[in-house]
Amino acid sequence: MDLEPTDDQNTLRDELRRFVSARVDHDARWAAAAQPGAVDRDLWRELGSMGVFGLLVAEDAGGVGLGWAEAAIVFEELGRAAVPGPTIATALAATIDGLGLDGIVDGTAVVGLVEAADPLFVEHLDGLDALLVLDGGSVTLADPPTGTTPVEHPLDPLTPLTMLGAIPTGRAVEGDDLAHQLRAGSALLGAAFQVGLGAAALELGTDYAKDREQFGRVIGSFQAVKHILADAAVGLEVARAAVHAAAVARDERAEGHRIATARIVASRAAHTATEACIQVHGGMGYTWELDAHLFLKRVLVLDQGPAPVHAAVGAVAASL
Amino acid sequence: MKLALTDQEVAFRDELRAWLAETLPTVPPEPPHDDDWQAKRAYDTGWQRRLYEAGYAGIAWPKEYGGRGASPTEELIFLEETEKAGAPYVGCNFVGTLHAGPTIGAEATPEQKAKYLPGVLKGDNVWCQGFSEPGAGSDLASLRTKAVLDGDHYVVTGQKIWTSHAQIADYCELLVRTDPDAPKHRGITWMVMPMDTPGIDIRPMKTLAGTSDFSEMFLDEVRIPVENRVGDENDGWRVAMVTFSFERGTAFVSELLGSFRLVADLAEVARKTGAWDDDHVRRELAIIAAELEAQWALTKRNVSRAARFGTAGVGGSVFKLAYHDTKVRLGDLSMEVLGRAGLALDDPAGLSAVDHVERRLYTLSLSIAAGTAQIQKNIVGERMLGLPRER
Numbered sequence: 001m002d003l004e005p006t007d008d009q010n011t012l013r014d015e016l017r018r019f020v021s022a023r024v025d026h027d028a029r030w031a032a033a034a035q036p037g038a039v040d041r042d043l044w045r046e047l048g049s050m051g052v053f054g055l056l057v058a059e060d061a062g063g064v065g066l067g068w069a070e071a072a073i074v075f076e077e078l079g080r081a082a083v084p085g086p087t088i089a090t091a092l093a094a095t096i097d098g099l100g101l102d103g104i105v106d107g108t109a110v111v112g113l114v115e116a117a118d119p120l121f122v123e124h125l126d127g128l129d130a131l132l133v134l135d136g137g138s139v140t141l142a143d144p145p146t147g148t149t150p151v152e153h154p155l156d157p158l159t160p161l162t163m164l165g166a167i168p169t170g171r172a173v174e175g176d177d178l179a180h181q182l183r184a185g186s187a188l189l190g191a192a193f194q195v196g197l198g199a200a201a202l203e204l205g206t207d208y209a210k211d212r213e214q215f216g217r218v219i220g221s222f223q224a225v226k227h228i229l230a231d232a233a234v235g236l237e238v239a240r241a242a243v244h245a246a247a248v249a250r251d252e253r254a255e256g257h258r259i260a261t262a263r264i265v266a267s268r269a270a271h272t273a274t275e276a277c278i279q280v281h282g283g284m285g286y287t288w289e290l291d292a293h294l295f296l297k298r299v300l301v302l303d304q305g306p307a308p309v310h311a312a313v314g315a316v317a318a319s320l
Numbered sequence: 321m322k323l324a325l326t327d328q329e330v331a332f333r334d335e336l337r338a339w340l341a342e343t344l345p346t347v348p349p350e351p352p353h354d355d356d357w358q359a360k361r362a363y364d365t366g367w368q369r370r371l372y373e374a375g376y377a378g379i380a381w382p383k384e385y386g387g388r389g390a391s392p393t394e395e396l397i398f399l400e401e402t403e404k405a406g407a408p409y410v411g412c413n414f415v416g417t418l419h420a421g422p423t424i425g426a427e428a429t430p431e432q433k434a435k436y437l438p439g440v441l442k443g444d445n446v447w448c449q450g451f452s453e454p455g456a457g458s459d460l461a462s463l464r465t466k467a468v469l470d471g472d473h474y475v476v477t478g479q480k481i482w483t484s485h486a487q488i489a490d491y492c493e494l495l496v497r498t499d500p501d502a503p504k505h506r507g508i509t510w511m512v513m514p515m516d517t518p519g520i521d522i523r524p525m526k527t528l529a530g531t532s533d534f535s536e537m538f539l540d541e542v543r544i545p546v547e548n549r550v551g552d553e554n555d556g557w558r559v560a561m562v563t564f565s566f567e568r569g570t571a572f573v574s575e576l577l578g579s580f581r582l583v584a585d586l587a588e589v590a591r592k593t594g595a596w597d598d599d600h601v602r603r604e605l606a607i608i609a610a611e612l613e614a615q616w617a618l619t620k621r622n623v624s625r626a627a628r629f630g631t632a633g634v635g636g637s638v639f640k641l642a643y644h645d646t647k648v649r650l651g652d653l654s655m656e657v658l659g660r661a662g663l664a665l666d667d668p669a670g671l672s673a674v675d676h677v678e679r680r681l682y683t684l685s686l687s688i689a690a691g692t693a694q695i696q697k698n699i700v701g702e703r704m705l706g707l708p709r710e711r
Binding site for chain 2: 001002003004005006009069202206209210217218220221222223226227229230231233234235237238239241242244245246247248249252254257258260261262264265268312313314316317320
């Protein structure tokens, strides 16, 4: 047993962090928000060449051949920059044998994933090459419907939504327990992404608390402020351990309820951290120009699935 | 990263399981939860003796002074397996095996080690801790109990508080002020006080849970031989803190695993009372169960860090804060599920109310003992996040 990342895993994390923090900064996020519906294809290919989409694909199939533990580490780093686009869906699509779609691993194809539901909101629809639809136990691969218009005011400026009137038809995708596997993967990587969003918010809030002065001293020295940030840090540390344990358990085929567990605690920790960031910033925290709300809003989007947090709570409750 | 145990760890676990299966049926029944401390001492030290005879005493102590020399992961396995098998807890052996003993192992002379450590391992001696004072709680280094050198003895006068097992202890690890003029951290000395020395007055205090878990200790010109000093005079603060530097993140393993059982039991109670039909109750219990599972993952992370770097660092503070928060909510949910059946500790309704209500009350100590939640948050804020101290 060893739940501390290996040197290789730390190196992977550091490389991703360097790349993502330089490539997807504050300005890049707002540039993406200014082009609703579009997916930044250059970024997508760069992520592909970093191995983000081929992580879970065997080397002889053109992938990187790593496991869920590495995927959890990578998706936390994507979360730290709130990287826009259906990164989780595309990485999961790459794991499906015989999907019959080229260019996923190298980042030339953008694939979405949606759970059939009412209302049926599809994320990033205008930027997709293909859309995977989960409907109960079935999975279909559909061409993204055209001639649709994104909603005017999506909650998250970085996650454009299109409402569809009907579930798009496509061809059935076969696979052993595939719908369940996609939900599990989505829950796990969503949890990792949320931990990253929370970590970014915590860093933003902590940096501000070290800099901002009131009553003649930096506000981070006041215990009332310090403890808000400490609570956020505690939640994220626990959630990160849970996400890593769930990912390792999935690699070892012993996941049990660990993914649901990770999903629940990661969501709660990400809420605490993003809200702490807003609170510590005071009035500035409530403004549009500070990125804090982008982190919070993405957390809220990820809560809703696929494999939403409320379903994870239900699954754990059913096991008691 | 991996969760699976190595072959060596599996072998350790299997051997331990076999020993537990053979030994536990021969352990006498646990004395009732009241203030019969001599009975508790006999029970706890009897178990320590069994551990000693089987080679499990001082599980994390180095072999050079009689310990098992187990790795952090083996220690975790030991705690998990003994808890799951229903073996006795560390009980009154706590200070001896987990604090005073390791401190002596790290800092004492060979003669002192030979004198004190075997008694801890064999369960012959019980230790208590004389650190906190009425005026020195979170600010421990401001302690004022004074020790004045008189020939080959220190003469110690002052007052200690929150001393667990004082009434049944043989020795006390004691912090005293030997230089009142030095800066507060530099005038403290660590020494061993035999509890049968004249001048020690022990007054048990009753906790809000109704038992006398700890005492006040009044020291009136207690004469302690100079040879009982561990480390240099006025270097006691460093000596006392040295045990923290090998904190392995295992302090709450038994506690945490016990909480998994409480969750399972509460689900049973809720089915009996009908509270299980309430969606809110089921979902809140699921969230609590998820948090405990996540804290188990954090424990494994902390243990892995200790194995890699020698210490879990601030991971212990992180665990304690998260765990306390979950336990408070578990306690509140227990009271909600029990309803009026939770109002009598005699449990006439037969709903295991006593376990749940006692734990609800005990949880109030988790955010106070061994560093309040507020101090822990300062540690996380300052050491992990790099925020400045409050002035």
